[in-house]
Amino acid sequence: MPVRLYLNGVSKSFTMHLQGGTVIPVVDKVEFSVNAGECVVLGGPSGAGKSSILKMIYGNYRCETGQILVTIGDDIINVAASEPREVLRLREDTIGYVSQFLRTIPRVSAEEVVAEPLVAQGASEAEAVEKARGLLSRLNVPERLWTLPPATFSGGEQQRVNIARGFIAHYPILLLDEPTASLDAANRAVVVRLVQEKKEQGVAMVGILHDQDVREEIADRIIDVTAFASDEAA
Amino acid sequence: MSVFTSDDPLLQVHNVTRYYGDRIGCADVSFDLWPGEVLAIVGESGSGKTTLLNCLSTRLAPTTGAIEYRMRDGTMRNLYQLTEAERRLLMRTDWGFVHQNAADGLRMTVSAGANVGERLMAVGERHYGNIRSTADDWLGRVEIDSDRIDDDPRSFSGGMRQRLQIARNLVTHPRLVFMDEPTGGLDVSVQARLLDLLRRLVSDLGLSVVIVTHDLAVARLLSHRIMVMRHGNVIEAGLTDQVLDDPREPYTQLLVSSILQV
Numbered sequence: 421m422p423v424r425l426y427l428n429g430v431s432k433s434f435t436m437h438l439q440g441g442t443v444i445p446v447v448d449k450v451e452f453s454v455n456a457g458e459c460v461v462l463g464g465p466s467g468a469g470k471s472s473i474l475k476m477i478y479g480n481y482r483c484e485t486g487q488i489l490v491t492i493g494d495d496i497i498n499v500a501a502s503e504p505r506e507v508l509r510l511r512e513d514t515i516g517y518v519s520q521f522l523r524t525i526p527r528v529s530a531e532e533v534v535a536e537p538l539v540a541q542g543a544s545e546a547e548a549v550e551k552a553r554g555l556l557s558r559l560n561v562p563e564r565l566w567t568l569p570p571a572t573f574s575g576g577e578q579q580r581v582n583i584a585r586g587f588i589a590h591y592p593i594l595l596l597d598e599p600t601a602s603l604d605a606a607n608r609a610v611v612v613r614l615v616q617e618k619k620e621q622g623v624a625m626v627g628i629l630h631d632q633d634v635r636e637e638i639a640d641r642i643i644d645v646t647a648f649a650s651d652e653a654a
Numbered sequence: 655m656s657v658f659t660s661d662d663p664l665l666q667v668h669n670v671t672r673y674y675g676d677r678i679g680c681a682d683v684s685f686d687l688w689p690g691e692v693l694a695i696v697g698e699s700g701s702g703k704t705t706l707l708n709c710l711s712t713r714l715a716p717t718t719g720a721i722e723y724r725m726r727d728g729t730m731r732n733l734y735q736l737t738e739a740e741r742r743l744l745m746r747t748d749w750g751f752v753h754q755n756a757a758d759g760l761r762m763t764v765s766a767g768a769n770v771g772e773r774l775m776a777v778g779e780r781h782y783g784n785i786r787s788t789a790d791d792w793l794g795r796v797e798i799d800s801d802r803i804d805d806d807p808r809s810f811s812g813g814m815r816q817r818l819q820i821a822r823n824l825v826t827h828p829r830l831v832f833m834d835e836p837t838g839g840l841d842v843s844v845q846a847r848l849l850d851l852l853r854r855l856v857s858d859l860g861l862s863v864v865i866v867t868h869d870l871a872v873a874r875l876l877s878h879r880i881m882v883m884r885h886g887n888v889i890e891a892g893l894t895d896q897v898l899d900d901p902r903e904p905y906t907q908l909l910v911s912s913i914l915q916v
Contacts, residue, residue: 435902526846
């Protein structure tokens, strides 16, 4: 299968100006690639930089050095050197992100929150909402909640809305940041099936999954992030 | 469809500087704005954001620098070389300006319907029935009941006035809208409603927006890109979530860390 994503020499640190310019090294010389249809899981303890790597791929964090190359058809785009507009375009049609927490917007209903990425890709409102309802139903979000804004939902319900939002559209690259963190066994199984469907569609995935069972079921490869630890004393 | 595909910027700002005597209002600001893009200018009071907004919207001539705008016929024109007639036409039709204080952008002594209709008449609409029905439609889009169409805005609440001001600005289908703290001074619940409304309208109409705000949550919700200003200079700029989640400059880090969590 073709390579969809390639990280090469990626480094990240934070300079905390409010703490006297303390530099916190995060990762150094990250290098790995992900093929179409493959799910790579980032391993390592909390604080090893797993989330930071996902956020750099999504263009949410900047990286100090290195390239994050994304293949789109015959084109290769370096996310790390892209203009804001290019990153936004990539997020619309190429890179999806399932984060741990839903950022709710006042007055926007759960089904609209879920449908939004599909509408952004050009689907009609009706078609997108129908697909959204299908996913919310698969993820066992009670139907009476679909038309309500998710701000007042429980943590687990919000997360399932977020998962539905992350999985509704097709992106060649999908980033999973602990999608199963506060889910019960039945819903974890649904997420596992959703991931398997994405694999069959050739989606390249990078995930952070602390849940051992889920990880064993969906990971094709585990990359130990501690291998990219910065040489201390930065 | 994606709004990020156009190759031609709508607005090009080159080294805009404005002095007030010896004091700097804003210094050496350059950026491009593309169709459908929302740019937030953030910073504390006195940072130069309103000065910049006024320069961009031809309300205040820059001391040096140039601002070019793509007219509807596709030509790029230097805003400060337009004739007065051209500039007025632009402001009445192709642009909108949403003031923090709605009374600055509305005519307080004429009806809500007339406030919206007036902009239509300015672009040549003469048929009373059409003007009234379009005004009514726009009041509906900003969630003002039809039965308030003949009331004047003095009888409206702050939130309603702000929504009316938005309707008045958008009725001519502008391509570029300037907003100066559009949610400032409103209750939070009123603010949330207004933000949601703005977010939908901006995306449905594919508007380009330059919005000045000191509220980073407003910037995050509405904008694609952000410029952080301090002492008249742009100190950091980029993708909104990147600047807010991974701020580089000491001042931006201070701004982001000063947000109260609820």
